[in-house]
């Protein structure tokens with residue numbers, strides 16, 4: 001590649017900034033939910049074992065205790081859930097365990113045979129109240145017309161993926177809806193995996209329209225106000 005263009009691209013995408021640490025956003029005064037054991041979590045682990053779901057990757061279990069505490073303390077009882085990035089369905093199964101009587105939309109590009117694995121897992125619990133969208137989050141979100149009470153953002157982890165998913169998701173969240181942003185502890189500035197940087201930039205822009213609930217391995221905010229983003233940007 002032409003040296004000049006390469007230099008410009010490197011500058012734009014900060015390819016060489018992988019070691020810089022992005023600080024935690026100032027709206028998260030403390031992590032409220034570290035520690036206290038939720039008895040439901042032990043039952044969830046038993047449920048996963050008993051049902052014999054097949055997961056090659058488990059990125060969720062160690063976060064479920066805090067999620068369950070948040071759901072209880074903030075009376076989270078969604079009727080419509082959107083999940084961006086479901087892989088083999090661990091988080092989908094977790095929400096099925098955590099809540100009753102709701103509908104889920106899931107979006108994933110489903111590389112290789114992951115859709116088959118996802119469907120095999122949700123079929124174990126005969127999950128019917130679900131729509132599966134095999135597409136990019138970008139494609140789904142620009143065409144979406146629905147509102148949700150809980151949105152879990154766990155799709156592409158690059159800066160542009162995350163910031164795009166967050167801005168659109170926030171638009172589709174009901175007031176008092178919960179936005180869960182996975183992997184907020186990815187604190188590198190490297191644009192390939194800068195979940196925290198993208199989240200912080202998003203929070204700076206939506207400023208006083210949310211309540212910061214938790215930061216750690218994931219971030220949680222509750223939407224408090226609608227915001228017209230194209231006027232702010």
Ligand SMILES: C[S@@+](CC[C@H](N)C(=O)[O-])C[C@H]1O[C@@H](n2cnc3c(N)ncnc32)[C@H](O)[C@@H]1O
Pocket residue numbers: 057058059060084085086087088089090091092107108109110111114135136137138154155156157161
């Ligand atoms: C970390 S995994 C999700 C894990 C899942 N929530 C769980 O509980 O196991 C990320 C998923 O996002 C999907 N993904 C990546 N980029 C995407 C995009 N642009 N649009 C939709 N899905 C995407 C991948 O296919 C992968 O399944």
